[in-house]
Amino acid sequence: MIIPANLRSQFPGLTNRPEAVFFDGPAGTQTPQRVIDAVVSYFTNTNANHGGVFATSVESDRILDGAHQAMADLLNAPSPHEIVFGNNMTSLAFQMSRSLARVLKPGDEIIVSRLDHDANVSPWTLAARDAGATVRWIDIHREDCTLDLDSFRKQLSSKTKWVAVGLASNGVGTMNDAATITLEAKRVGATVFLDAVHYAPHGPVDVQALGCDFLACSAYKFFGPHVGVLWGRRELLASLPCYKVRPSSNDLPGKWMTGTQNHEGIAGVAAAVEYLAALADGQADRRARLRQAMTSIQSYEQTLSKHLLTGLASRPRFRVWGVRDLNRLCQRVPTISITCKDVSPAHLSAYLASKQIYSWAGNMYAVEVSEQLGLEATGGFVRLGMVHYNTIAEIDRLLKALDDLG
Numbered sequence: 001m002i003i004p005a006n007l008r009s010q011f012p013g014l015t016n017r018p019e020a021v022f023f024d025g026p027a028g029t030q031t032p033q034r035v036i037d038a039v040v041s042y043f044t045n046t047n048a049n050h051g052g053v054f055a056t057s058v059e060s061d062r063i064l065d066g067a068h069q070a071m072a073d074l075l076n077a078p079s080p081h082e083i084v085f086g087n088n089m090t091s092l093a094f095q096m097s098r099s100l101a102r103v104l105k106p107g108d109e110i111i112v113s114r115l116d117h118d119a120n121v122s123p124w125t126l127a128a129r130d131a132g133a134t135v136r137w138i139d140i141h142r143e144d145c146t147l148d149l150d151s152f153r154k155q156l157s158s159k160t161k162w163v164a165v166g167l168a169s170n171g172v173g174t175m176n177d178a179a180t181i182t183l184e185a186k187r188v189g190a191t192v193f194l195d196a197v198h199y200a201p202h203g204p205v206d207v208q209a210l211g212c213d214f215l216a217c218s219a220y221k222f223f224g225p226h227v228g229v230l231w232g233r234r235e236l237l238a239s240l241p242c243y244k245v246r247p248s249s250n251d252l253p254g255k256w257m258t259g260t261q262n263h264e265g266i267a268g269v270a271a272a273v274e275y276l277a278a279l280a281d282g283q284a285d286r287r288a289r290l291r292q293a294m295t296s297i298q299s300y301e302q303t304l305s306k307h308l309l310t311g312l313a314s315r316p317r318f319r320v321w322g323v324r325d326l327n328r329l330c331q332r333v334p335t336i337s338i339t340c341k342d343v344s345p346a347h348l349s350a351y352l353a354s355k356q357i358y359s360w361a362g363n364m365y366a367v368e369v370s371e372q373l374g375l376e377a378t379g380g381f382v383r384l385g386m387v388h389y390n391t392i393a394e395i396d397r398l399l400k401a402l403d404d405l406g
């Protein structure tokens with residue numbers, strides 16, 4: 001069971017600012033002490049480049065290998081060799097998009113969604129442009145910001161080669177039925193790329209159950225350092241053409257990990273996975289503990305969503321964008337975006353900051369959804385992004401601040 005009072009003490013970022021309410025998690029979460037320790041220990045004890053025969057390099061490679069296995073456990077990947085680390089999700093997607101541009105042909109089609117962060121849109125639309133392929137879009141239902149699966153089905157055909165969707169929207173919190181989208185895309189032979197960046201801190205991920213071909217996430221969104229992570233199906237990682245320097249490895253995952261990596265950050269990624277696994281009780285293997293911990297996080301976070309949505313429902317000055325129905329909490333993560341009738345998002349976010357409540361205003365790079373909702377011209381929305389270290393008391397502080405807004 002998730003009890004924030006017990007785990008908040010593990011986060012120096014939280015304890016150093018007891019006055020602050022961190023509702024900025026979707027832009028990057030705070031890190032527990034064990035992640036900080038792992039980064040410091042890397043520099044202190046094992047700082048070396050990859051592939052040497054001397055002690056620090058051997059030890060460094062052992063830590064990096066451990067991080068590949070840790071991420072394989074978090075995502076339920078069949079093999080640690082299918083885990084690729086990189087700068088961030090955006091860079092990994094652009095790297096993959098160079099390969100896509102080489103295999104797409106004129107007449108081929110790709111499908112992207114109007115709900116996604118632009119990092120899961122532009123890499124693919126630019127690849128399609130370069131290859132002379134056609135881009136098709138999955139629309140959204142504006143009333144609840146869910147994906148319009150009928151529009152997806154209408155776009156799907158034997159010409160579809162690539163489908164890119166997110167597991168959850170970083171703009172409005174909607175969780176997508178990625179397993180169904182994947183199943184239908186695979187029926188026409190398309191390759192499926194899932195963006196789990198926003199979803200990853202909020203629930204269990206299982207690439208085998210999802211049936212996708214690629215899934216990307218970013219450790220700084222799930223309590224780790226600024227490192228991007230890509231899982232890819234072994235056959236595809238092996239067969240797709242890759243832009244790389246000639247002397248570097250052609251094996252997996254080295255083929256896709258261009259240049260020298262952020263070793264200290266990757267050491268921290270393994271510690272972030274350990275932090276999550278340690279939230280579960282019992283002695284089961286790490287994958288089982290991760291599943292249990294992420295399921296507990298999910299149910300705790302639903303109590304946060306419920307409390308905030310209930311509070312906002314009785315304050316008509318504010319409008320919630322996305323799923324509001326308390327019976328559909330399993331269709332959203334606790335990322336709740338609002339606008340105010342008479343105060344701009346930028347002003348509202350600045351006002352909250354003056355009350356030590358941290359939020360973001362704008363479109364959060366979820367450009368299409370902000371446009372679809374007609375919010376682009378008025379500054380987007382204010383995103384109140386909660387994670388498992390947030391509390392009901394913090395939501396009550398936010399609601400009081402909203403009541404005091406002049």
Ligand SMILES: Cc1ncc(COP(=O)(O)O)c(C=O)c1O
Nearest residue numbers: 088089090117119170197198218
């Ligand atoms: C849903 C989603 N996808 C992709 C990204 C880009 O991730 P990164 O910052 O690792 O490039 C973000 C970042 O906010 C995001 O929220």
